[in-house]
Amino acid sequence: MKFTFAVFTKYFFFLSLSLILFSSCEKSPVEIVILSTNDMHAKIDNFGKVAAYISEQRRLHPNVIVLSGGDMFSGNPVVDQHEDKGFPIIDIMNKIGYQYTAIGNHEFDYNREFMKKRIEQSSYPWLCANIHISPEARIPQPKPYVIITVDGVKVAILGLIEISKTSRIPATHPDKVKGITFTDPIEEALSYRSLRDSCDLFIGLTHIGTYADVKLAEEMPELDVIIGGHSHTRIDTAMVINGVLITQTESWLKYIGKTTIVVENGKVISKENELIDVNTLTAEDIDISNLIKHYYETSGLNKVIAKNLSTIESKDALGSLMTDAITDLPGIEIAFQNGGGVRIHKLDEGDITIAKVYELDPFGNEVIIYQMTPAEIRELIFNAGCGKRADLLVSGITYIFPKDGKASDVILKTYDGENLNENKHYTVGMNSYIASSYNFPGSENGKSLYRTSADVLIEYLQKVKEVDYARISRVAVAE
Numbered sequence: 001m002k003f004t005f006a007v008f009t010k011y012f013f014f015l016s017l018s019l020i021l022f023s024s025c026e027k028s029p030v031e032i033v034i035l036s037t038n039d040m041h042a043k044i045d046n047f048g049k050v051a052a053y054i055s056e057q058r059r060l061h062p063n064v065i066v067l068s069g070g071d072m073f074s075g076n077p078v079v080d081q082h083e084d085k086g087f088p089i090i091d092i093m094n095k096i097g098y099q100y101t102a103i104g105n106h107e108f109d110y111n112r113e114f115m116k117k118r119i120e121q122s123s124y125p126w127l128c129a130n131i132h133i134s135p136e137a138r139i140p141q142p143k144p145y146v147i148i149t150v151d152g153v154k155v156a157i158l159g160l161i162e163i164s165k166t167s168r169i170p171a172t173h174p175d176k177v178k179g180i181t182f183t184d185p186i187e188e189a190l191s192y193r194s195l196r197d198s199c200d201l202f203i204g205l206t207h208i209g210t211y212a213d214v215k216l217a218e219e220m221p222e223l224d225v226i227i228g229g230h231s232h233t234r235i236d237t238a239m240v241i242n243g244v245l246i247t248q249t250e251s252w253l254k255y256i257g258k259t260t261i262v263v264e265n266g267k268v269i270s271k272e273n274e275l276i277d278v279n280t281l282t283a284e285d286i287d288i289s290n291l292i293k294h295y296y297e298t299s300g301l302n303k304v305i306a307k308n309l310s311t312i313e314s315k316d317a318l319g320s321l322m323t324d325a326i327t328d329l330p331g332i333e334i335a336f337q338n339g340g341g342v343r344i345h346k347l348d349e350g351d352i353t354i355a356k357v358y359e360l361d362p363f364g365n366e367v368i369i370y371q372m373t374p375a376e377i378r379e380l381i382f383n384a385g386c387g388k389r390a391d392l393l394v395s396g397i398t399y400i401f402p403k404d405g406k407a408s409d410v411i412l413k414t415y416d417g418e419n420l421n422e423n424k425h426y427t428v429g430m431n432s433y434i435a436s437s438y439n440f441p442g443s444e445n446g447k448s449l450y451r452t453s454a455d456v457l458i459e460y461l462q463k464v465k466e467v468d469y470a471r472i473s474r475v476a477v478a479e
Contacts, residue, residue, distance in 0.1 A: 381410050
């Protein structure tokens with residue numbers, strides 16, 4: 001073929017058209033910034049700084065997703081004891097513009113009526129794939145996942161919650177999850193592997209703890225990122241397991257997770273993470289800070305009810321204070337408090353307010369009364385620690401837990417060092433979490449006082465006016 005100018009022109013035209021069509025199929029890289037918090041536990045104080053930082057990032061980056069890793073509640077009486085339990089943190093997170101949250105175990109701590117209202121009031125959906133709701137529960141069935149489009153990028157977000165290997169429910173009061181079935185989070189997640197084919201960026205929004213997040217990443221490389229919660233782990237530099245980036249921001253709004261993802265032509269080409277220390281931030285959102293101030297000022301929780309004569313820093317001593325309030329009730333001889341229910345680690349010398357009591361004991365558990373023999377008490381103590389640790393704190397007696405022993409090896413003594421009467425039935429008080437969660441003889445025979453352990457403690461402190469528990473220890477472990 002003779003190469004003429006006309007042929008050259010025709011060839012150039014088709015070459016140019018091909019280049020245009022090829023370039024139109026190529027998509028420019030898209031940067032997505034994920035801002036996340038987890039395990040806030042109603043600690044709303046830092047939200048003014050968090051809100052300002054999120055607003056700044058939205059100005060700097062066009063594609064920002066704001067996520068919560070769950071456990072919004074239980075830890076601050078301003079939120080937990082509000083007349084509409086839990087509403088203040090929902091109100092604040094709505095105004096900040098959170099977009100999705102995992103469901104944490106402490107989301108069940110209020111009764112289901114309050115949980116239903118909090119879900120309905122949230123402008124951000126609550127996601128969880130391994131929760132299955134029956135009509136008896138009377139709360140909405142959460143979506144397992146969502147797929148959203150961010151600047152042309154399809155983003156899938158899959159929610160998961162932890163469950164106990166023994167009870168098969170999350171770590172909350174069993175009565176709070178009646179009518180709800182929980183499946184294994186990792187097994188459930190694996191059934192959603194096909195979402196990989198429907199998205200460009202696949203996020204696991206989990207409340208299962210870092211150990212389980214690692215296992216999830218090992219078994220599900222289809223995920224790009226896991227935004228985690230539950231274990232209160234501070235991951236300073238995000239770990240990458242099996243190609244999956246895992247991050248978590250400890251707890252109590254101390255940190256914000258910033259995860260930056262770049263997607264090009266439907267594939268993640270880079271992912272980075274950093275923790276933002278909220279204490280280093282100086283800017284505050286004035287409207288959010290004023291809203292927080294309003295909730296504090298109208299809470300009525302700053303009333304001083306007693307004086308603490310010396311700083312208490314041991315869980316044994318704090319539990320002794322909590323249980324002494326129960327044994328101060330008429331007829332109750334012995335009382336127990338589970339260690340996990342002691343929610344602060346230190347009670348400073350000085351004034352004790354109502355708010356401080358609810359920080360110490362935020363769950364609203366009722367006091368349950370039993371008639372128990374020493375043998376039955378030993379079974380309770382041993383089973384509560386799964387035969388491995390001394391979990392229960394106590395009033396009315398002291399005990400020695402038998403490391404590598406058996407229930408009958410638990411040593412029970414009066415404060416005077418005398419053995420308990422093996423033939424006597426003692427009146428024993430404990431909170432309803434212990435009564436419902438631990439296996440011990442006659443656990444179904446308890447009677448509720450229909451008063452919460454926190455309210456009993458408030459009444460006790462108002463009565464005694466001064467306390468000094470710094471040197472009290474009632475639980476020991478036999479080596």
